[in-house]
Amino acid sequence: MPIHYRQREPLWRPAAQKGWQLPRDLAPWILDQGSLTARLQAHCQGQFDVQLLNQGWGQARPSELLVLKCPSRQKMLVREVILKGRGENWVFARSLVPYTSLTGRLKALKYLDNKPLGALLFQDPSMRRDPLEAAAICAEHQYLHPDLKLPVAVDLWGRRSVFYIDKNPLLVSEVFLPDFLASL
Numbered sequence: 001m002p003i004h005y006r007q008r009e010p011l012w013r014p015a016a017q018k019g020w021q022l023p024r025d026l027a028p029w030i031l032d033q034g035s036l037t038a039r040l041q042a043h044c045q046g047q048f049d050v051q052l053l054n055q056g057w058g059q060a061r062p063s064e065l066l067v068l069k070c071p072s073r074q075k076m077l078v079r080e081v082i083l084k085g086r087g088e089n090w091v092f093a094r095s096l097v098p099y100t101s102l103t104g105r106l107k108a109l110k111y112l113d114n115k116p117l118g119a120l121l122f123q124d125p126s127m128r129r130d131p132l133e134a135a136a137i138c139a140e141h142q143y144l145h146p147d148l149k150l151p152v153a154v155d156l157w158g159r160r161s162v163f164y165i166d167k168n169p170l171l172v173s174e175v176f177l178p179d180f181l182a183s184l
């Protein structure tokens with residue numbers, strides 16, 4: 001009988017949860033409430049760029065629908081990118097924008113291409129974000145994009161939070177990749 005692998009999801013928990021040991025070097029990056037783009041740009045002295053992997057209508061995972069408080073049939077814009085520092089793959093980012101959030105200033109998201117999403121979010125005076133969650137991300141979660149070509153046994157850390165622009169939600173998830181960890 002073939003084994004049917006359900007697409008497991010990471011166990012997301014409040015990043016600032018007491019007594020949860022985040023990796024010492026990575027903890028400040030996981031807990032930082034500011035723009036990850038801005039912090040990465042400083043970390044690589046500006047040798048930064050965004051590689052767009054894909055952007056289009058797609059499906060959210062159950063835990064993503066839960067935090068976005070969206071019904072399962074909700075049409076979702078899915079954006080997946082690699083944030084690169086010094087030409088290396090530093091962060092895999094997956095952002096989910098419910099169709100109903102693509103209004104007003106967020107309409108610009110459809111044409112973002114390889115400009116960083118953070119610039120759009122953090123310059124918006126209405127921007128709010130929910131507390132950060134963190135999770136250990138491993139291969140069986142099938143969470144990472146195949147283009148990342150990571151070794152199967154890799155164990156990484158991710159963080160995510162829901163942003164609001166004029167009260168319209170979008171979920172931004174980020175996974176710190178091996179080359180970034182090596183840069184710390």
Ligand SMILES: C=C(O[C@@H]1C=C(C(=O)O)C=C[C@H]1O)C(=O)O
Pocket residue numbers: 034035036037038050079080081083091093094095115116117118119121172173174
């Ligand atoms: C939310 C931010 O935007 C970053 C840029 C992203 C993009 O361009 O798709 C996605 C996630 C973030 O790492 C940020 O800078 O904090």
